[in-house]
Amino acid sequence: MSATAPAMPRKLTRKEQRAVDNKTKLTSPTASVIAIIIAIVWTTPTAGLLITSFRPASEIRTTGWWTVFSNPDFTTENYSDALGTSGLGQSFINSIVITIPAVIIPILLALLAAYAFAWIPFKGRDILFTAVFALQVVPIQVTLIPLLTQYVNVGLDGTLWVLWLSHSMFALPLAIFLLHNFMKEIPASLIEAARVDGAGHVRIFFTVLLPLLVPAIASFGIFQFLWVWNDLLVAMVFASNDYAPVTRKIAEMVGSFGSAWHLLAAGAFISMLVPVIVFLALQRYFVRGMLAGGVKG
Amino acid sequence: MSKLPLRKILGGTAATAMVFSLAACSSEDSGGNDLITYEIDCTQFEEFGDLSGTTVTVYSSIASESEAQPHVDSFAPFEECTGVDVEWEGNRDFEAQMPIRAAAGNAPDIAYFPQPGLMGSIVRDYNDQVVPVGPTAEANIDQYYSEAFKAYGTVDGTLYGVPVGANVKSFVWYSPSMFAEAGYEIPTTWDELMTITEDIAANAEGVEKPWCAGIESGGATGWPATDWVEDMMLRTATPEQYDQWVTNELAFNDPVVIEAIDKAGSILKNPDYVNGGLGNVATIATAPFTDAGLPILDGQCWMHRQASFYQANWGEGVTVAEDGDVWAFYLPADSVDEHPVLGAGEFATAFRDAPEVHAFQAYLTSPDWSNIKGQTTPNGGWLSANTELDPANLTKPIDQLSYEILADPATVFRFDGSDLMPSAVGAGTFWTEMTSWIANDKSTQDVADAIQDSWPSE
Incomplete structure (x- = not known):
């Protein structure tokens, strides 16, 4: 991508210069201190949750997790109890079955819509785009009853489509907006050149834009994956018992009168496992996608 | 002893295998059928x-x-x-x-x-x-x-x-061994209950108090306090007045209701009587109801008023029986002849x-x-x-x-009155006002007035 560097003489290439700049920026002591403080503040609750998940039930109920430093007492019982809940394996599969299409569907639709909004001039485009953008303001809670009514009328109720469609609908406004912005940042000259060479919309979309959009798609994909995986509200309202995802299963572990809430910390970590793996595997794209938004063409 | 770890390992593997096996659990799981010995026609x-x-x-x-x-x-x-x-x-x-x-x-x-x-x-x-x-x-x-x-x-x-x-719901949880050691009999009237309470308070040391309570319950914080008030209503007012109170025929700020709330307050808001093992009166509002009775197990609290379903909250290894670690007695009324139950x-x-x-x-x-x-x-x-x-x-x-x-x-x-009242009150102001009654020491009259004002006017 960096092959089109301007032919100006200098000691360092542009890439090297950027690396040096970054290094000086990142090694500023103030920035380091702030970064470390933020890291500690953000990690403490998670660390506390992790410690809690390994403490015996009687300890969890009576003292805080920080007391482990003076009185260490660990057990894996919470994990074996949580994993022993029957149907947890099935709910993991449900979560995966719900999440993957709920990530792919909005990305596919949003890519097409974003392309149209960015590069196909048509009447009312701006108004329509503003309308889509404005849809993000609608809280999903107000849509629950009307949506469920529609699903029941159409006869979709109780199927997985209900979950896929709901998640797709709730994701689309943001997905279109984000991908549109990414697409808009690609230099118009690139598109025009392709057009001059005789490429149609389909060709431009697949051969010119798509390779440039991979980081953007990946970063939105991670967002959407985390959102759907961690979702409890949509699962509570729309999912039938057979398709209950892992979040709902874990919420149900505590019992009607909350007598087993000590299992929640272990349950949270079990459920967290998959998103953490996904994030670690894709974080390269994630960071690149965030930067892609910040660099002007 | 050597058998234990092995069983643990085996148990662990079985659980893991079960979780990750793709085989869908059959919904027709009839695992409990062998428990049934009852014949049905x-x-x-x-x-x-x-x-x-x-x-x-x-x-x-x-x-x-x-x-x-x-x-x-x-x-x-x-x-x-x-x-x-x-x-x-x-x-x-x-x-x-x-x-x-x-x-x-x-x-x-x-x-x-x-x-x-x-x-x-x-x-x-x-x-x-x-x-x-x-x-x-x-x-x-x-x-x-x-x-x-x-x-x-x-x-x-x-x-x-x-x-x-x-x-x-009209149960008081206690430790039979603590009562036996101190020589207390199970109280059969309200006066006996208060005598024991005063006696415990007089002899208490450190964080020990006669009563412990907790009303924190996430979005439903306050409901255990409403149970207290309902139990007191049944003891200070007639069952008919209770029924009228639930439908608001008897206003929430009626002196009869105020008396019941104050009766609950005679324990819940008395710093000498609460909050055993947990702190002062205000800690009642922040203590999770699921754990509020547990100080009984440490000997820091003597009595905890909570429903029969609280038996699941004592944790593993605690025997719930008359001769066990914890047990419950009926929350007494003014006389032995009266027997109201919430x-x-x-x-x-x-x-x-x-x-x-x-x-x-x-x-x-x-x-x-x-x-x-x-x-x-x-x-x-x-x-x-x-x-x-x-x-x-x-x-x-x-x-x-x-x-x-x-x-x-x-x-x-x-029946539990807050479950019968309109949800704006029974699952709303009754909870929140009782919480500020404890947490902010709001006066009983103000609390009752606020709940009465919030009653939906059909």
Whole structure:
């Protein structure tokens, strides 16, 4: 991508210069201190949750997790109890079955819509785009009853489509907006050149834009994956018992009168496992996608 | 000793293998059937015709496996007799989800309402969807249940809900060994209770206090305090006044109600009496109700007023029995002759007019089901108010004690008032105002006035 560097003489290439700049920026002591403080503040609750998940039930109920430093007492019982809940394996599969299409569907639709909004001039485009953008303001809670009514009328109720469609609908406004912005940042000259060479919309979309959009798609994909995986509200309202995802299963572990809430910390970590793996595997794209938004063409 | 780790390892592997195996768990898990020794007469369902191949869906707030499985198991004899497939769907968020499902026209065949108040509002709002209880089930209720339970299942003169479970809230948890060492007898009147309380307070050391309480419960914070007030209402006012209070015929800021709240305050807001092992009065508002009784196990608290279902909260290794680590006594009234009991329960309402649904309600109201359900609930925490229930079929002593209290002819049973009031009050201001009564030391009069003002004016 960096092959089109301007032919100006200098000691360092542009890439090297950027690396040096970054290094000086990142090694500023103030920035380091702030970064470390933020890291500690953000990690403490998670660390506390992790410690809690390994403490015996009687300890969890009576003292805080920080007391482990003076009185260490660990057990894996919470994990074996949580994993022993029957149907947890099935709910993991449900979560995966719900999440993957709920990530792919909005990305596919949003890519097409974003392309149209960015590069196909048509009447009312701006108004329509503003309308889509404005849809993000609608809280999903107000849509629950009307949506469920529609699903029941159409006869979709109780199927997985209900979950896929709901998640797709709730994701689309943001997905279109984000991908549109990414697409808009690609230099118009690139598109025009392709057009001059005789490429149609389909060709431009697949051969010119798509390779440039991979980081953007990946970063939105991670967002959407985390959102759907961690979702409890949509699962509570729309999912039938057979398709209950892992979040709902874990919420149900505590019992009607909350007598087993000590299992929640272990349950949270079990459920967290998959998103953490996904994030670690894709974080390269994630960071690149965030930067892609910040660099002007 | 060497056997233990091995079993742990094996257990662990089995659990992991179970979780990650792709084989879907069969919904027809009949693991509890061997618990059932009770014989059931299948001919009682003949009047409903041939039901085989039909399905009845049940929607309930009971979602965790340990609590739902006993219910599913208890339907097995009915399923064998009739060929009906009963599908259980639990959702912890039932109170919020049920109105959504009703509004969307997606109601289940049977819904288990934990609050008659919510049942009443659903019945009134979606009158075209609910189905009154059939004649067989109604005859069962007339025969096997007290008038009070039938009344709580009735909305505007029509019976819509069949009672499917009950619990007793008028209990004080204590440690039998602590009482024995100190030489205290179980109090049988309110004065005796207060004498013991004063005596404990006078001899208490450090964080030790006679009472401990906690009303934190997430979005429902405050409900344990409403139970306190309801129990006091039953002890300071007449049952008739209690019924009027629930419908607001008796205003919430009436002196009768103020007296009851103050009576609760005589313990809950007395810094000498609370909050054992947890701190001062204000800690009642922040202590989770699930854990508030646990200081009893450390000897830092002597008494904890909470319902029979609290037995599940003591944790593993704690024996709940009269000669065990913890036990409960009936919260006494002013005299031995009075026997008011605060309780709660679930009611099953039908949303589909079909013979299998009516047959299912008939089964739920029969003595058969109550006895079988007792047997399929090995961990306890369930009882019904069915008069033909044999306490021997209840597995836990506290459930047996609860049943004895319910079945006692001297008992005057009243349903948890906050579950009967309009939800704006019963699941709203009553909770929040009681919380600020404790947390902010708001005066009883201000609290009562605020709740009265919030009462919806129809």
